[in-house]
Amino acid sequence: MVSLSEAQQKLMPEMAGLLKKRYQILQTIKLEQPIGRRTLSSLSGATEREVRKETDLLRDQKMIIMEPPGMSVTSQGEEVLNALQSFMKELTGLTELELQLATMLGIAKVVILPQDSDEIPAVKSHIGKEAARILQTQFADHQKVAVTGGSTIAAISKELKEEKRFSDLMFIAARGGLGEDVLHQANTIASAFAEKTGGTFKTLYLPEHLSSEAYEMMMKEPVIKEMMDLYSQTDLVVHGIGNAEEMAERRKSSPEEVEKILTGGAISEAFGYYFDETGSVVYRIRTAGIQLNQVQQAPAVLAVAGGRSKAKAILSYFKNAPDRTILVTDEGAARRIMEITQ
Amino acid sequence: MVSLSEAQQKLMPEMAGLLKKRYQILQTIKLEQPIGRRTLSSLSGATEREVRKETDLLRDQKMIIMEPPGMSVTSQGEEVLNALQSFMKELTGLTELELQLATMLGIAKVVILPQDSDEIPAVKSHIGKEAARILQTQFADHQKVAVTGGSTIAAISKELKEEKRFSDLMFIAARGGLGEDVLHQANTIASAFAEKTGGTFKTLYLPEHLSSEAYEMMMKEPVIKEMMDLYSQTDLVVHGIGNAEEMAERRKSSPEEVEKILTGGAISEAFGYYFDETGSVVYRIRTAGIQLNQVQQAPAVLAVAGGRSKAKAILSYFKNAPDRTILVTDEGAARRIMEITQ
DNA sequence: TTTAATGGGACAAAAAACGTCCAACTAAAA
DNA sequence: TTTTAGTTGGACGTTTTTTGTCCCATTAAA
Numbered sequence: 001m002v003s004l005s006e007a008q009q010k011l012m013p014e015m016a017g018l019l020k021k022r023y024q025i026l027q028t029i030k031l032e033q034p035i036g037r038r039t040l041s042s043l044s045g046a047t048e049r050e051v052r053k054e055t056d057l058l059r060d061q062k063m064i065i066m067e068p069p070g071m072s073v074t075s076q077g078e079e080v081l082n083a084l085q086s087f088m089k090e091l092t093g094l095t096e097l098e099l100q101l102a103t104m105l106g107i108a109k110v111v112i113l114p115q116d117s118d119e120i121p122a123v124k125s126h127i128g129k130e131a132a133r134i135l136q137t138q139f140a141d142h143q144k145v146a147v148t149g150g151s152t153i154a155a156i157s158k159e160l161k162e163e164k165r166f167s168d169l170m171f172i173a174a175r176g177g178l179g180e181d182v183l184h185q186a187n188t189i190a191s192a193f194a195e196k197t198g199g200t201f202k203t204l205y206l207p208e209h210l211s212s213e214a215y216e217m218m219m220k221e222p223v224i225k226e227m228m229d230l231y232s233q234t235d236l237v238v239h240g241i242g243n244a245e246e247m248a249e250r251r252k253s254s255p256e257e258v259e260k261i262l263t264g265g266a267i268s269e270a271f272g273y274y275f276d277e278t279g280s281v282v283y284r285i286r287t288a289g290i291q292l293n294q295v296q297q298a299p300a301v302l303a304v305a306g307g308r309s310k311a312k313a314i315l316s317y318f319k320n321a322p323d324r325t326i327l328v329t330d331e332g333a334a335r336r337i338m339e340i341t342q
Numbered sequence: 343m344v345s346l347s348e349a350q351q352k353l354m355p356e357m358a359g360l361l362k363k364r365y366q367i368l369q370t371i372k373l374e375q376p377i378g379r380r381t382l383s384s385l386s387g388a389t390e391r392e393v394r395k396e397t398d399l400l401r402d403q404k405m406i407i408m409e410p411p412g413m414s415v416t417s418q419g420e421e422v423l424n425a426l427q428s429f430m431k432e433l434t435g436l437t438e439l440e441l442q443l444a445t446m447l448g449i450a451k452v453v454i455l456p457q458d459s460d461e462i463p464a465v466k467s468h469i470g471k472e473a474a475r476i477l478q479t480q481f482a483d484h485q486k487v488a489v490t491g492g493s494t495i496a497a498i499s500k501e502l503k504e505e506k507r508f509s510d511l512m513f514i515a516a517r518g519g520l521g522e523d524v525l526h527q528a529n530t531i532a533s534a535f536a537e538k539t540g541g542t543f544k545t546l547y548l549p550e551h552l553s554s555e556a557y558e559m560m561m562k563e564p565v566i567k568e569m570m571d572l573y574s575q576t577d578l579v580v581h582g583i584g585n586a587e588e589m590a591e592r593r594k595s596s597p598e599e600v601e602k603i604l605t606g607g608a609i610s611e612a613f614g615y616y617f618d619e620t621g622s623v624v625y626r627i628r629t630a631g632i633q634l635n636q637v638q639q640a641p642a643v644l645a646v647a648g649g650r651s652k653a654k655a656i657l658s659y660f661k662n663a664p665d666r667t668i669l670v671t672d673e674g675a676a677r678r679i680m681e682i683t684q
Numbered sequence: 685t686t687t688a689a690t691g692g693g694a695c696a697a698a699a700a701a702c703g704t705c706c707a708a709c710t711a712a713a714a
Numbered sequence: 715t716t717t718t719a720g721t722t723g724g725a726c727g728t729t730t731t732t733t734g735t736c737c738c739a740t741t742a743a744a
Binding site for chain 3: 389390391392395409410411
Binding site for chain 4: 377378379380381409410411412413
């Protein structure tokens with residue numbers, strides 16, 4: 001038996017391509033609105049004429065409006081976008097790609113959002129929204145949640161639905177300050193998560209770049225010890241994945257550190273650890289925080305990273321990542337990974 | 343909430359027209375196969391080039407094959423045709439037309455099959471198939487079935503699935519011979535129905551054109567009386583609808599009869615009765631058979647008639663038809679009826 | 685006031701679609 | 715066996731549509 005949409009595609013083979021093109025344009029408009037014809041054409045790769053033809057059609061169908069500041073999608077357009085979402089994921093092969101990636105990386109599940117956050121920044125909020133959705137389904141089973149820093153994880157907190165009914169939840173900052181700006185620090189993010197969900201949070205404030213002796217001393221302090229205990233009780237870790245170089249720069253590491261990181265062949269970074277091509281730890285930032293083996297023992301892990309430029313880092317990190325991990329990423333990263341590994 | 347196919351149509355407005363065109367071509371090929379490009383173009387109304395473009399596409403999609411004797415649909419093509427059947431009925435508005443017609447004619451249900459049996463003879467077998475399908479759903483509840491003659495009803499018997507498990511069924515020839523050829527007589531058809539279903543049948547053989555006295559005499563005969571009793575017990579009537587003129591000619595009626603029929607303004611004919619524009623009986627063939635009021639008291643009635651040329655006759659007959667009637671017809675007749683009545 | 689974006693108009697060039705033949709072939713009818 | 719009517723595939727000039735690329739008036743923000 002052949003299904004309705006299979007039969008339609010058989011009778012109209014040109015449909016698939018057309019649908020993809022128009023859907024992608026409509027989607028991009030939604031992400032970048034208000035946006036003009038020319039900007040759009042440079043973003044989507046199509047020629048100006050082509051974009052114009054399709055947007056004229058979308059306008060005639062009342063799915064977008066054209067105004068001096070640019071084009072925006074109407075509520076009708078949004079409805080169409082929603083109605084087609086999962087169908088398009090199937091049609092463009094994203095669903096298949098998710099499965100391929102999951103087996104290739106050896107993890108539980110991969111969720112891919114369309115487009116590339118490197119090219120279209122607004123895709124980041126889509127990733128955040130999806131990660132937030134998944135996270136909320138986990139809150140019932142997992143109460144002690146460790147969160148790391150970074151703009152990606154910060155984006156999740158912005159997209160969490162505000163319903164303060166999870167008073168049992170505890171968000172734990174996975175690390176002390178790591179040299180990033182305050183907004184993207186684990187401490188800040190843990191409090192943001194707690195704020196949105198109605199849970200509590202624990203922060204970890206420690207000076208950076210301590211001497212060995214001081215570090216050892218601090219570790220024996222009760223406040224710090226309490227955090228360390230919490231880390232081993234963590235049952236859900238939420239973290240991003242970064243490019244080793246970028247992270248080293250952004251954290252204003254010392255020249256010696258950078259030297260160590262780069263000569264070690266570090267490619268990816270996650271919760272303060274730097275990993276090389278084979279997934280081995282090359283360097284570790286000396287700040288108190290969750291340990292790699294604690295992450296690997298956590299019952300659930302949610303990794304979030306998108307953008308074509310993150311492809312190599314993702315591959316590197318997942319060489320030795322816990323197999324329970326769920327990865328939320330985007331089409332740009334996913335397709336690039338497939339390119340790299342052929 | 344907007345459905346998947348609504349959203350698709352919104353994003354690809356050209357789809358509807360294309361689908362209709364291609365589906366119709368594929369359908370016509372199936373009905374008339376093997377058929378050539380030119381014959382097909384004259385049938386479907388499209389230009390040769392257009393037909394060629396679409397058939398080339400259908401060939402590339404492996405839905406038809408082109409051979410010296412003409413084009414035929416492949417098994418894949420048939421599957422697609424089946425998968426899209428009800429969707430296309432919706433898309434081309436046939437479903438809506440069915441409802442409109444049912445209320446307009448004041449009957450229980452109308453089933454419309456695509457295309458026009460006047461133009462494409464093979465549509466008759468589609469009508470027969472559908473009527474047979476409906477009939478079979480009624481066999482459980484209705485055991486005494488009166489059947490009339492005519493090629494339309496004969497087509498049903500050909501399409502009945504052969505499963506002899508309805509031993510309780512009794513098919514009753516609705517009339518004696520009416521001057522038609524043997525194959526299309528009620529008697530023959532009743533036996534054919536019984537043959538296919540495993541039921542029994544009752545025939546009525548009477549000379550035609552009896553004098554009044556002889557007629558009265560016959561009516562008192564036990565065999566005839568028995569049939570008359572059966573008619574009043576009938577709980578399902580299956581009949582066709584004819585054009586008055588055509589029927590009068592085909593039955594080789596005497597000049598006086600034809601005179602009477604035509605001056606009376608007869609338009610339609612069913613089970614030996616001739617009806618005028620208002621649905622009143624204008625003339626009645628004097629042969630023993632089911633009475634109009636017996637038909638009108640039957641719990642279920644299945645009327646079958648197709649082709650643009652039958653539109654007027656259908657309208658005429660249904661002016662006073664029992665409201666339990668189910669009509670099976672085709673697009674040609676249905677659209678013509680809407681044209682006539684605006 | 686300047687600037688950098690917007691949508692819409694215009695138009696020549698290129699491409700595709702179209703209408704219309706013809707030739708070679710085949711299968712059935714005569 | 716020959717004829718005939720129907721088939722597909724090829725060809726080609728003409729028409730229509732699509733495409734690439736400008737420019738322009740307008741607008742909103744800097």
